[in-house]
Amino acid sequence: MNMHQIRSTEDRFQIPTYSKWPLALVSGEGNYVKDALGHRYLDFYGGHCVCILGHCHPRVTAAIERQSRQLLFYSNVVYSDVRARASQLLGELSPLRNSFFCNSGTEAIETALKIARKRTGRSVVIATEGGFHGRTLGSLALTWNPAYREPYRDVLASTVFVPFGDADAIRTALASHRDEVAAVVLEPIQSIAGIVEAPDRYYRTLRRQSDEAGAMLIFDEVQTGVGRTGTFSISEQYGMLPDMITLAKSLGAGVPIGAVMMTDALASGIELGEQGSTFGGGMLAMAAAEACLQTIIDDGLMARAPVIFEQIRDAALSVNGVEDVRGRGCLIGIRTAPKASRVVGELRRLHVLAGGSANAHVLRLMPPLTTAGADIERFAAALERAVAASFVESRVA
DSSP, rough: HHHHHHHHHHHHHOOOSSSOOSSSSEEEEEEEEEEEOOEEEESHHHHHTTTBBBBSSSHHHHHHHHHHHHHHHOTTSOOHHHHHHHHHHHHHHSSEHHHHHSHHHHHHHHHHHOOOOOOOOTTTTEEETTOOOOOOHHHHHHHOOOOHHOOOOOOOOEEEOOTTTTTHHHHHEEEEHTTEEEEEEEEEETTTTSSEOOOOOHHHHHHHHHHHOOOOEEEEOOOTTTTTSSSSSHHHHTTTSSSSSEOGGGGGGGGGEEEEEEEEHHTTTOOTTTSSSSSSSSSHHHHHHHHHHHHHTTTGGGHHHHHHHHHHHHHHHHHEEEEEEEETTTTTEEESSSOHHHHOOOOOOOEEEOBBBTTTTTEEOOOOOOHHHHHHHHHHHHHHHHHHHHHHHHHHH
């Protein structure tokens, strides 16, 4: 199919989802993808923060191919050697060792909410303004964007929203709903909001406040997890641990997967049959996760994350029109004087992929942990041209 055929066929047979970029990708390798016209793009977006090892990493694709010849699928009703190995690796890397596998981040959030509500016997959840946790009904109740929630408000569970980074607001909300709060849920770094993070002490305060109120503390690490910020869970950098961590995206290096990690105390209270997923923990996903985690271990990639951040930060801050660089590791926000949407569009014309955010002046980068210096140099050169062109666009407009 050519580009026109691909576009017209998708538009004809699929309901609309995202406002799509004007390109159809057909292949990828490492930090690069190629479109139907043969153009090659440096990918610092990774399909919504998914491709933590780049595209088609040879260890991941080999593991999937090998598993596909052995056993494509059987559910959790049987034991599995590849599931056992992946579970062990995940438990050894994560500060919380007990896992439940599902298929996506939104499923992981919904599972965590089920566990918190059953364990506490409460129903109210506290979430933060600016947070994003998914679009299925359970997780949508926690997602801040009113445009997503409003059409379904009559069927969404009760959620109390508080300003992100405001520990006093959490304390007030817990006091106002005494003995009613099942969980406090947040993204440690709010990605879609524009890579927004609070001081480390905020997260330690939340841990203490949740304990005092008898509520669970849940970290949505669908984007910060799996070593993307320099440690497997960003909570390790804050010097505290939540009760549950939700994972997805990077865990499968491109294959759909989700997981909930939980404390021993929570895991010991899970009853047989309480949780379940037909495809969660399927063999292909487990093969991808095992290969991804083993590669991160063997190649020491978590240690690369802060190095990549520093290199991108220093290169970006040298560009006229870049006002700030925020985030940790390979989850990066760049604030630009021109609107970020213009910069992202110019970057795409220069064959570099980046993402926007809810902040009109912050673009997002999610480069792989395998990113090398030459690709950072190419990105920096493109960013300089893109910001300069965006200034011109702004003056013309």
